[in-house]
Amino acid sequence: MPRAIGRCSVLLGVALCAVLGGPLAVAQASDSSLRATLNSYAPKIVKDENAVKNGLVGYPQGKVRPLVRALNHEVADLHALKKKLAGDSGSSAKGRKAKADIVAGLGLIATAYGALRKDVQAAHGGPVPSAQVHAAVATDKKGRKKLLTGLHLLG
16 A cells, blocks of 8 residues: 555544544544654654664774764664653553553664664774674664564554
8 A cells, every 4th residue: 555545544544533532532643643753753763774884884994983973873863762752642552552662672772772882982993892792783683673563563
């Protein structure tokens, strides 16, 4: 289904719930605000992810600054999104569970990237110990799993 049609059907669903009234309309509206917040941050997060990937490509050639800068931006944006979502409320049970999973996932990913940033800075352009890289990757995978679980619940 094309994205525009999907959005239109969601908006029609919200309008229908508003007409039918009650708590269901409020729940959908709150869950929609969570979706809107995620959609507003998505381009920034994608840009940050691409910068991290590019930084990782240049790191073996001694280019430390681009990777550290990209990780700084990524961590800051993940924390900003996490804070913004924490202020929103999911009023349906599914929305609350999705929000909790997404916030937890974002926190884990930010922690992994923050640890990687510190390890890269401590290595001064040299190789980062594999144990530290594996720990960051494992935390990142846990975070992404929680994030995807939350997004599926919300979607």
